[in-house]
Amino acid sequence: MKHIFAGLVIALFGFLSEAQAEETANKAIKIGCLYPTTGPAGLYGRDSTVAIQMALDHVQDTYGDDAPQLDVMIEDTRSRSLRSLQIARAFIHEEAIDFLCGVLSSDIALLVAIEAAKAETFFIGAGHASPSVILHERHPFYFRANNGSRQSMFAGAQYIKENHSRADRPLKIAFIGPDYELGYQAWGDLRGFLNQQGVAFDVVGEYWPKLFETDYNSHIRHLLQGDVDIIINAHWGLDFVAFVRQAAQLGLFSKAVVMNFDGAGDFGVLGPLGDELPEGLVLSAHSHVNWPETAEHTAFVQEFHDRAGRYPSFVAQDAYAGILAIAQAVHVAGGVADKQRLRHAFETLKIKLPEDPEGFESFMDPVSHQLMQVQAIGVTRRDTSYPPAGTTLGDWHIYMPPKHWPTHEPDSSKN
Structure with missing residues (x-):
């Protein structure tokens, strides 16, 4: 694994080494994302990687000197349940991440949500759609940043x-x-x-x-x-x-x-x-x-194409929204130390995203923890x-x- 973007760590073939972990441990807010980057659903993980870097750049442009320092690690789940669970545990217990994010498969999201609940770790869903995470296994620190099924x-x-x-x-x-x-x-x-x-x-x-x-x-x-x-x-x-x-x-x-x-x-x-x-x-x-046919959406699609050489899948905007939601909640809460304050920031989240039409702003339902779009x-x-x-x-x-x-x-x- 290596740093290939400022603030973004891609882990496609293994976990962080001790030396690399120390390199990113400078009080940064650590985000561990789980996406398939290989296999039948690999396109969605690769699109997410591009969109996450776009989101990090957007955060820097939006907050300037006040921007939270976000270090993002992405692991290739290969769409495998056991591997995803092992990655989530490593992120939580070895890397001491502040947020889990991503997950494409709803089956896998259920497993990750349970693991996150045990550790009282925030899990920002970005990609999966089933309501079951909300209906059955939701915990106080789970929030979904994309439309659900x-x-x-x-x-x-x-x-x-x-x-x-x-x-x-x-x-x-x-x-x-x-x-x-x-x-x-x-x-x-x-x-x-x-x-x-x-x-x-x-x-x-x-x-x-x-x-x-x-x-x-x-x-x-x-x-x-x-x-x-x-x-x-x-x-x-x-x-x-x-x-x-x-x-x-x-x-x-x-x-x-x-x-x-x-x-x-x-x-x-x-x-x-x-x-x-x-x-x-x-x-x-x-x-x-x-x-929608808005300047913001057109710019997002074109920037993604400029960076990736292809147009974005829906998971690109899901991942983009997940990172922006984390950045905004951290900014409002003044950091990650107070989990209750941070949870309130997510529950009251209102965020303008590229996929929002004119006159509408995505908002979090405070009861279900589902972003309404x-x-x-x-x-x-x-x-x-x-x-x-x-x-x-x-x-x-x-x-x-x-x-x-x-x-x-x-x-x-x-x-």
Whole structure:
């Protein structure tokens, strides 16, 4: 491991040596981030690395001589649960970090949250989306700095009601998503919010391929055989890329409207698919390359491209937000010595981010510790403005967040 940026330590292949630990122990605020930088989800970790350096530069520009000194260490989790847990423990007990941050997988986030709770260590989630960290394993020092899947499904239910609900009969909805925490929660939340919105629907199929699956053909053939109006997909990253390619070959997109409200409208999907992504899919993500059309967002996307040679995935803005949230809370609290004061700074956090539209500022729900943000849902259309993508989103539907993290009654439908 070595210092490759001022204030940023990248640890892709091992932990800090004793000499290097001493080098960064000069009263700096230490942040240990966990992201995959190799493997199927490695792009998201590499994007996070670029965005974190952008955030550190932004902190310096914003606070000047008063800027908190942030030393960030990033370890490659390789999307492995046990490795992630070992990294989190090393950060907490060996490196004495002040903050854990990041984590892409919701399953891994649950494990890290438990470990952080034991040590009363702040964990700033930036990348994962499942509500389970908040519902079950949240501790007083966990805060999430990006939209969660529950917010995505809350907006998705509104979108379906406004654009696809029927008066003559219930909607026929099928679901396909990854067989792990995020998929379970997203599907349950969407059903709960559809019920809450008064949308009549019947579940006509559920399919649960494994995370990082490569062959969806059998599931797609089952979807083709059913009578369905809407297919809800909960995949993200290269999983959704593989699904789209196979679904297009088998003709699924002429069968029903395919919707994905959480991660598939991301440039990590649009870029790899190039011209292969069909028009007419309803997609969203935590953030987008072409929305909102503000000077701040345009500058963020362009600066990222200048640094990385590619456009940012949604996790880039998640990581960027996580670092800015830490810097602002530390600044307001006057340091990290008083944990209660620091926790209050997070609970009352209001922060203007590149993904915020004009007139809106992201804010923390003090009860759930979830950052509340605007959700933009779009429809795929041909657009070559962001190569190698040949398709982006348009026909935007914008959903403002409620004042507090949304809840619903459990869905009791028989599936």
